[in-house]
Amino acid sequence: MRNVSIALLGCGNVGRGFVELAGRERQRIRDRYGVDLEIGRILVRDLTKIRPGVDRRLLTTRALEVIDSDCDVVVELVGGVHTAGAFVRRALANGQDVVTANKALLAAHGPELFEAATQRGLSIGFEASVCGGIPVVRALHRGLAGDSIESIRGIVNGTCNFVLSRMEEGLDFEGAVHAAQERGFAEADPSMDIDGHDSAQKIRILASLAFDAPVTHESVIGIRSVTREQIERAHAGGCVIRLVAEAERLPGGVTVRVRPREIDAADIFGSVRDEYNVVAIRGRATGEVVLTGKGAGALPTAAAVLSDVIEIAQLRSARPAEVGRVGVRTSSSAGAPRLVAR
Amino acid sequence: MRNVSIALLGCGNVGRGFVELAGRERQRIRDRYGVDLEIGRILVRDLTKIRPGVDRRLLTTRALEVIDSDCDVVVELVGGVHTAGAFVRRALANGQDVVTANKALLAAHGPELFEAATQRGLSIGFEASVCGGIPVVRALHRGLAGDSIESIRGIVNGTCNFVLSRMEEGLDFEGAVHAAQERGFAEADPSMDIDGHDSAQKIRILASLAFDAPVTHESVIGIRSVTREQIERAHAGGCVIRLVAEAERLPGGVTVRVRPREIDAADIFGSVRDEYNVVAIRGRATGEVVLTGKGAGALPTAAAVLSDVIEIAQLRSARPAEVGRVGVRTSSSAGAPRLVAR
Numbered sequence: 001m002r003n004v005s006i007a008l009l010g011c012g013n014v015g016r017g018f019v020e021l022a023g024r025e026r027q028r029i030r031d032r033y034g035v036d037l038e039i040g041r042i043l044v045r046d047l048t049k050i051r052p053g054v055d056r057r058l059l060t061t062r063a064l065e066v067i068d069s070d071c072d073v074v075v076e077l078v079g080g081v082h083t084a085g086a087f088v089r090r091a092l093a094n095g096q097d098v099v100t101a102n103k104a105l106l107a108a109h110g111p112e113l114f115e116a117a118t119q120r121g122l123s124i125g126f127e128a129s130v131c132g133g134i135p136v137v138r139a140l141h142r143g144l145a146g147d148s149i150e151s152i153r154g155i156v157n158g159t160c161n162f163v164l165s166r167m168e169e170g171l172d173f174e175g176a177v178h179a180a181q182e183r184g185f186a187e188a189d190p191s192m193d194i195d196g197h198d199s200a201q202k203i204r205i206l207a208s209l210a211f212d213a214p215v216t217h218e219s220v221i222g223i224r225s226v227t228r229e230q231i232e233r234a235h236a237g238g239c240v241i242r243l244v245a246e247a248e249r250l251p252g253g254v255t256v257r258v259r260p261r262e263i264d265a266a267d268i269f270g271s272v273r274d275e276y277n278v279v280a281i282r283g284r285a286t287g288e289v290v291l292t293g294k295g296a297g298a299l300p301t302a303a304a305v306l307s308d309v310i311e312i313a314q315l316r317s318a319r320p321a322e323v324g325r326v327g328v329r330t331s332s333s334a335g336a337p338r339l340v341a342r
Numbered sequence: 343m344r345n346v347s348i349a350l351l352g353c354g355n356v357g358r359g360f361v362e363l364a365g366r367e368r369q370r371i372r373d374r375y376g377v378d379l380e381i382g383r384i385l386v387r388d389l390t391k392i393r394p395g396v397d398r399r400l401l402t403t404r405a406l407e408v409i410d411s412d413c414d415v416v417v418e419l420v421g422g423v424h425t426a427g428a429f430v431r432r433a434l435a436n437g438q439d440v441v442t443a444n445k446a447l448l449a450a451h452g453p454e455l456f457e458a459a460t461q462r463g464l465s466i467g468f469e470a471s472v473c474g475g476i477p478v479v480r481a482l483h484r485g486l487a488g489d490s491i492e493s494i495r496g497i498v499n500g501t502c503n504f505v506l507s508r509m510e511e512g513l514d515f516e517g518a519v520h521a522a523q524e525r526g527f528a529e530a531d532p533s534m535d536i537d538g539h540d541s542a543q544k545i546r547i548l549a550s551l552a553f554d555a556p557v558t559h560e561s562v563i564g565i566r567s568v569t570r571e572q573i574e575r576a577h578a579g580g581c582v583i584r585l586v587a588e589a590e591r592l593p594g595g596v597t598v599r600v601r602p603r604e605i606d607a608a609d610i611f612g613s614v615r616d617e618y619n620v621v622a623i624r625g626r627a628t629g630e631v632v633l634t635g636k637g638a639g640a641l642p643t644a645a646a647v648l649s650d651v652i653e654i655a656q657l658r659s660a661r662p663a664e665v666g667r668v669g670v671r672t673s674s675s676a677g678a679p680r681l682v683a684r
Contacts, residue, residue, distance in 0.1 A: 025488060028554075133627075135631070138477075138481070138485045139481070143481070143646075144645065145649040146371075147367070147645040148370060212373070266613055268634065271609065286636065286641070286642045286646075289476055289477070289634070290635060291631065291633050293630060294628065297629075300629060302627065303488045304485075304488070310488060
């Protein structure tokens with residue numbers, strides 16, 4: 001049994017979900033994976049906030065007290081780019097592995113952070129950053145490692161899909177967006193979701209993982225201009241409208257597109273409704289593999305974070321103690337670091 | 343860069359697919375994963391058979407010459423239970439990791455072989471043994487590691503699904519089975535497929551991986567008794583008939599069931615046709631994650647084998663040289679061995 005201590009940065013919805021899940025799954029993880037996970041310190045902004053199930057003695061508002069504690073893995077759930085990036089850099093410099101659900105950080109600084117991790121033979125887990133609880137990062141990096149990926153397409157924004165699902169039921173665009181906000185799916189300003197730019201960020205993360213090549217072309221059209229009439233017309237023809245993000249490897253580089261598409265209702269993409277996501281990966285040898293599930297939510301996302309922590313905890317157990325110091329590489333960290341896109 | 347040599351046992355359809363794929367993906371795997379995979383020796387039954395793309399100098403009919411060569415990973419694709427089991431035991435005794443696509447072997451001797459691997463800190467990769475190119479073993483063991491699995495259901499027999507798809511198009515049962523045989527999906531005696539026993543074997547492998555608990559109850563009904571009239575009646579109500587394998591964790595143990603079920607045509611299970619497979623995994627925190635893709639075929643299966651070899655090659659690079667001798671465990675091999683069900 002190897003003890004692995006976790007520093008948790010951020011205790012919002014996903015953070016509280018992570019604390020709950022790590023507690024209730026602890027014994028199963030000990031029995032099954034041979035690692036004992038313990039949350040050592042938790043960084044919060046406000047000590048006085050009520051957080052049911054969270055041990056108050058672990059909380060602090062001082063970031064360095066958490067990161068520079070003697071923990072093995074830093075779980076970054078503060079979100080945003082600037083501060084989160086500084087935290088992750090510090091953790092890597094300390095020789096700590098990192099797990100993050102932060103898509104914006106990876107979109108902005110991914111290559112630099114992955115390079116820093118590779119230099120030190122460390123891992124950055126980011127399964128939770130794309131498509132919530134669907135293990136699509138692992139499918140691309142591990143499950144389909146033996147095959148060349150030719151294309152990826154997906155419905156990767158749950159808010160958009162929820163809006164389109166409500167419009168199918170008769171709401172107009174504004175009413176559907178309002179319904180999504182009431183259910184907590186859409187932000188106060190859902191522009192990034194509606195305009196397709198959130199989908200574009202996600203498909204770019206998946207594309208860089210799948211193709212290991214620069215993304216050269218991008219075109220983005222959101223669902224803002226989709227009318228209820230278009231949806232009804234599609235429906236009359238046995239189709240539905242979905243916001244589909246696509247990435248394809250072409251001789252000139254990787255092309256990324258996000259646009260509303262008319263899809264046969266009997267197609268798997270047509271059957272994905274509400275806040276669910278779907279990703280179809282086409283491999284040269286494997287053909288098309290499709291994954292679908294909840295694309296967001298505190299517990300599904302927390303489960304993806306915890307799965308990364310378990311894998312990293314097992315890897316830590318297997319590697320020499322000096323890994324983590326700058327310049328020390330395990331031979332297996334040559335090439336892309338584990339779990340990591342470039 | 344770490345050189346990893348492979349001993350290949352068996353060079354039938356999947357074996358030839360593996361040789362082809364390992365060759366054409368070699369440079370990408372070097373660049374991406376930092377391991378250089380080379381096939382050292384290949385065991386065949388008949389040296390004179392024509393095998394396009396396979397280097398004849400690697401072939402031999404002497405099994406021990408292949409297994410006891412200085413290779414790191416043994417890929418077992420001979421099939422069957424008795425001889426394959428002896429080969430795998432020998433490889434583990436030699437301190438070699440094993441990758442297998444052999445569902446029958448795992449169903450018969452899985453616990454004993456996994457225990458032998460655990461004792462030596464070795465891995466047995468078996469992604470290819472269930473659902474061909476769909477990375478469902480990894481999803482259960484890694485991607486959803488942080489969550490408690492509550493149930494699994496799937497269409498896990500491509501032959502059955504192909505037969506039902508043809509019956510939907512108007513063929514009767516016998517005609518549909520004949521069509522499956524012509525396409526190379528069904529065996530000369532397709533009883534195991536049609537009777538649901540092949541599905542039961544597969545769902546039991548997935549269940550033991552998901553629940554880490556003994557399977558206590560099993561009921562199996564195949565599609566032999568499904569008539570074209572039943573399919574037409576279902577179709578009139580917007581439904582289709584599929585052979586669904588289910589496993590559920592209940593207080594008394596794990597229950598496994600295989601039976602033809604009427605499914606809404608708009609459901610993902612309803613949209614899975616022909617030789618495709620689908621698996622839906624319900625996690626307590628994650629909700630339902632669904633994976634679908636080609637459940638069989640030489641290249642999809644070979645890609646799954648190669649993905650296992652890549653992961654094992656990376657793990658080998660990271661672990662101490664003395665692992666593999668009896669009684670030497672890495673701390674991470676406590677609990678279930680990597681990639682391995684019990």
